[in-house]
Structures are given as C-alpha cells and as structure tokens.
Amino acid sequence: MAEEVVLLDFWPSPFGMRSRIALAEKGIKYEHKEEDLRNKSALLLQMNPVHKKIPVLIHNGKPVCESLIQVQYIDEVWHDKAPLLPSDPYQKATARFWADYVDKKIRSFSFSFFIYELGGRVWKTKGEEQATAKKELIETLKLLEKELGDKPYFGGESLGYVDVAFIPFYSWFYALEKCGNFSIEAECPKLIAWAKRCMQKESVAKSLPDQQKVYDFILEMKKHFGNE
C-alpha cells in the first residue's frame, strides 16, 4: 500500500519546519507543496477549512492540521524509526509541556502577520516596547536553556519532540538579532550550542532555511507593511 504524503507549507514557517524535520527523521518520502499565502490554493482551503493555515499534512488524502499534532501523528504512524516522543507517560507529559511552552511564548512567528507577540514585537516596535520584548524573549530562552541542562538534546541522547518543536525558530534568530540589535548567543550560549548540534543532523539542516534568507524576507515584510 503505497503511502501518499503531501505537505502544504511555506518556506519560512517554523511550524512547517517541524513537520519537515519529523518526516526527514523518519525517512519518509513526501511531496512538498509551497503555498503562496496571499493566494492560498484550493487544496489548502479544502484541507484546512477551519484555520486556512499551513502546514497541512495530507496522508493518503486525509488532512492533519496543526504542526504539533502532525509531529505526534508522524511519530505514531511511523513508530518503528527514530521515536520522537518518550514512551514513559510522565516523560511524555513533560515533553508536551515544553513544546506547549514554546508554542505559547515563541509561536508569534505567525504569518497572518497581525498576531505578533514576543518575537514579532522585536522588529515591529521601537524603544521601550522593543526593550521589553527582548527581555521577555531572553527570559524565555533562558528557561528553555535551563530545561535542556547538560543533555545534548531536549530528548536526551537523540532528537526528541521538544527539539523538533523548538529548533525551527533558530532560523529566525539572525533576523531577530539584527532587528533587535542584540546577541542571542551572548545571552544563551548553551542554547546556541544545542542549536548547532541539531544543525549537524541532516534532517534539521535540510529543513531549515538559511538565516540570511529569512532576514531578507523579514525586511521585505517590513517594507511591505510600511514599518520603519
């Protein structure tokens, strides 16, 4: 029974990157379809009528929406290779907690563009608001650094659910640093060390866009929305 897997995606989306990484970790062949978010395809609107957002994972014609739900689905269906979630219920709950934390605090890179929170505020605002946003972002990253501790990955010895949920945002760090005029590595060296470790994995390196490219994209968006 040939599996048909399609991913409707948008290249700078950290959410899309999560599913790309999960599929790559499992060695699953799939068709990657790039969406133009200003001109969404009929397929996207049909497969995600509720939110009309990417990424959408389509498995044998059936859609799975929301990136973390996709990663869990991929992990459950293709469970025999590279498990991402722990099998122990308590460790699973802990992994879910931190993935949820990433979503609550750093998920602001939403491409509807009108729902900017933490990360978004770093380049959209000036002065005091930006300073506050930077401070909050650093606090969030430091907490995640603390959770990582001395482990090579959040998942322990191998890439896990929280790593997959979080590493995509690394591709946005350069853009954040340039716009916010600060160094994330100076504040969170252990986190950057972790990010570089992840980037040595093919599944991650091939799933994340070049940071300069992301920065250029942000500059375009800023121009387009008349920001600064």
Next chain:
Amino acid sequence: MAGELVLLDFWPSPFGMRSRIALAEKGIPYEYREEDLRNKSDLLLQMNPVHKKIPVLIHNGKPVCESVIQVQYIDEVWHDKAPLIPSDPYQRAVARFWVDFIDKKMYELGSKIWKTKGEEQANAKKEFIECLKLLEGELGDKTYFGGESLGYVDVALVPFYSWFYAYEKCGDFSIEAECPKMIAWVKRCMQKESVAKSLPDQEKVYEFILQLKKVFGIE
C-alpha cells in the same frame, strides 16, 4: 497503581473541570485542593513555577501541568478503563485538532462576552456561536464527540457548559436557540456522574462572574 494523587484546582475553572472529569471517568480517588488565586499556595508555586496556574495534577509528588496534558496523562497511565483518546492515529489527530480549536477559541471568546459591551461583545457573541456551530457539525449525529462513549473532545468542551448561563445573562442571548444540538449533547453528558459531579452549578458561576465584574469595575 493510583499512588498519591492531588489536584490543585479552582472551582469555576473549566480547565480544572477537565481533569476532574477524566479522573472520575477512570474511577481514580484523589485529593482535591482548592486554591485561592489571589493568594497562591507555596505548593502551587513550587509545582508550577513556569505558569503559576491551576490545575496542577501531582502524581506521587511529580507535577503535570496544563489540562489537556493532564487528561492525556491520566488516559495513558490508567489506560485500562474508560479510554478517552482514540487508539487509531488519524482519529487521535482529529480529536487533538478539535481540542486545540476549543483551547484557541472558547475561553477567550467567552471572556469577551462577559467582560465587554457594545460592538466588541456583539462580535464575540457572533464568533462564539460560529465556533459552537462548527463543533456541532463535527459532532454530527454521534452521541458524543468520542462516538458511543465520552471522549477527549467531550471532556475538553463540556466544562464550558457551566459558564453558558453566565454568558447568556451577560450577553443577553440564548445559546440553546442558536445551537440546539450542542445543548442536547451537553444534557447527555450531564447525565454521566463523572460530568455532573465535576461541573459547578451554573447559577453559582454566574454569581462568581458578577463578583468579578465588580472587582474589575465592569458594568
């Protein structure tokens, strides 16, 4: 293997109600501890240092935070009775999608209904009803979202029913008139002891909201 189970909670919280229902469905005894949110206990701050919120489920001294994570945890540990989450990965993904939808929409829209007035309130009411209609569509002709028995989506959604009367009074509208199928589903759920015992009286919730409105200086 119940071990020691404690739930730090706050009686009107729909999120706390989810865990109460899940524990009741599985017939698991636990200690319920009411938190005063204006004066959070050391235990709460110790067990949920990141968000400092209820509910917190403490199992053998180890905390599980976030209600949907708790429900999944309860379902996985006590997997032999009253399964809540489907075993099929695709059905599971669908159930998770709707719970995520409920989390993204219901609480915030509901809050706007009792906190705001005029156009903002009108928009919140409209969107709230649209969400319920969408959920009605997902329910279809099933007895419960979980099919023949209470499932993950039912547990995630039914707690908000305890706030419906408050929303209706504050927003001056009838949810039953707009979404009769939803109310029929609710009444089916309320016939289950696990649900009936976990939800507070709607009148009590309304009085609580009136108190909050006073405290926040909302007319």
